[in-house]
Each structure stands twice: as structure tokens, then as C-alpha cells.
Amino acid sequence: MRVMVIVKATPESEAGAPPKPEAWAAMEAFNAELDAAGITRSMGGLKPSRQGKRVRFDGTGRLISDGPFAATNELIAGFWIWEVRDMAEAVDWVTRCPNPMPGPSEIEIRPFYEEADLLEMLSPA
Template sequence: MRVIVLVKATEESESGKMPSIELLEAMGAFNQELIAAGIMQAGEGLKPSSKGKRIAFDGPGRTVIDGPFAETKELVAGFWLWQVKDLDEAVAWVKRCPNPMSGPSEIEIRPLYEAADFA
């Protein structure tokens, strides 16, 4: 099963503060473990929402909304795409992950739809 693992944003990540060298090294080592285990398919950090845009759809209309976006706790600061046998395996890997932020943080795991889901 494929899952997307979402690193939730914090006020610190939304401010654009870069992670410490120690955290970058720890995350790099964790990513290497994921790759060696055949789990990680992709993963990236995202710039703050102030650098982004949203497009709102209403019928044929489109409205472009410039960042930053409210509700930091609902934003995403980064992601991985993993291939795992089940959600339990994904949870076990996330529990091994270094804290992606310098303070309290959250990581969300969501299964992706696969072609078989639409059969």
C-alpha cells in the first residue's frame, strides 16, 4: 500500500526558519534507512505558505489566493511518499523518525487510492 506521510507545519516552519544542521543530518540518515528498506519513493520539504498560492474553484470560475494561509496547524511543511505493507508499518517508521521540528510537531499518515479501489 502507498501512503503519504505529511509533516504538519508549525509557526517556526511557516516563518521560514531553516532546520539546524543536526536535524538535517538526522533526517538525512532516517531517509537513507527508508531508502535502504525500500520504503521511500519520494520526499521533500515545502517552503512556507507565504511563498505559495491557492486556486479556488467555483463552477467555471477560478480565484487565485496569495499566501500566507491562516491556521498553521492545518498546513503541511513536507511530505514523504512510502510503499508499506500496511498502516501499522507506516506508524512504526514514523515513530522512529526524528522530530521534524525543534518543538512539538505532528506527522499525519494517509493511504493513497489505488486503481483497485475504483474497480
Template sequence: MRVMVMVKATSESEAGKMPSTELLTAMGNFNEELVKAGVMLAGEGLHPSARGKRVRFSGSQRTVIDGPFAETKELVAGFWLWEVKSMEEAVEWVRRCPNPMEGESEIEIRRVYEAADFGAEFTPELQAQEERLRAEAEGKLNKPC
């Protein structure tokens, strides 16, 4: 099963405070463990929400909202995409993670939907389209920039 592991933002990460060399080293070592174990599929840090945008949908209307966004505790500062056997395995990996922030921090783990989760509404044609698009996207990710 795939899970999205989200590092929640803090006031420091939202202020653009960069991690120390020690923290970057610890996280690099942790990421190396994840890769060697075949768990990590992707992972990135995110710029503060002040550099972000939101698009609000209301019927056919679209409204663009500039950051920063008020509720820091609801924002994501970084993420991983992992392939694990169970939610329990994901929790065990997070328990081993260095604290991603200097003070208190929180990491949220959410399961990624798989094709079987959608039931009959996800027709064979839609599944084929999804597989084709996923293959195209993976090919783009693996090309040098």
C-alpha cells in the same frame, strides 16, 4: 500500499526558519534507512505558505489566493511517499522518525488510492491512460536536470 506521510507546519516552519545541521543530519540518516528498506519513493520539504498560492474552484470560476494561509496547523511543511505493507508499518516508521521540528510537531499518514479502490467507474481505458501517464512522469523524474 502507498501512503503519503505529511509533516505538519508550525509557526517556525511558516516563518521560514531552517532546520539545524543536527536535525538535517538526523533526517538524512532516517531517509537513508527508508531508502535502504525500500520504503521511500519520494520526499521533500516545502517552502512556507507565504510563497504559495491556492486556487479556489466554484463551478467554472477560478480564484487565485496568495499565501500566507492562516491555519498553520492545517498546512504541510514537507512530505514523503512511502511503499509499505500496512498502515501499522507506516506508523512504526513514523515512530522512529526524528522530531521534524524543534518543538512540538505532528505527522499525518494517509493511504494513497490505488486503481482497485475506484471500482467499475475506473474503466480499463482510464486505467491504461493512468499507467501510461505514470510511466511518462516516472521517466521525467529519472532524467537528469
């Protein structure tokens, strides 16, 4: 099962504050564990939303907005894509993760649709 593990943004990450050296080292060690377990497919950190754009769709219309975007807790600061046995394994790994932010933070785990899911959704009942 593939999951996206989403690190939610905080006011600190939106300010572009770099991590403290000890926090960086802890995350590097965690990422090394993920690599050793063979579950990491991709990972990355995102720049603050002030450097981003949003495109809103309404029929054929498009509205482009510049960042920064409000509601920091709804923004993404970083992610992993993992291949795990099941959601329980993903939760186990996330609970072992060092706090990705200097203060309170949140990580969301979302499964990807797999081909079998899509075929089931599209097959006539």
C-alpha cells in the same frame, strides 16, 4: 500499499527557519534508513505558504489567493511517499522518525487510492 506521510507546518517552518545542523543530520540518517529499507518513493520539503497560491473553485469560477495562509497546523511543510506492507508498518516508521520540527509537531499518514479501490467505487452495485 502506498501512503503519503505528511509533515504538518509549524510557526517555525512557516517563518522559513532552517533546521539546526543536528536535526538535519538526524533526518538525513532517518531518510537513509528509509532508502535502505526500499520504501521511499518520493520526498520533499515545501517552502513557506507566503510563497504559495491557492485556487478556489466554485462551478466555473476561480478565485486565486496569495499566501501566506492562516491555520499553520493545517498546512504541509514536507512529505514522503512510501510503499509499505500496511498502515501498521507506516506507523512504525513514523514513530521512529526524529521530530521534524524544533518544537511540538505532527505527522499525518494517508493511504493513496489504488486502482482496485477505484474500480470497486465505480462498479455498479
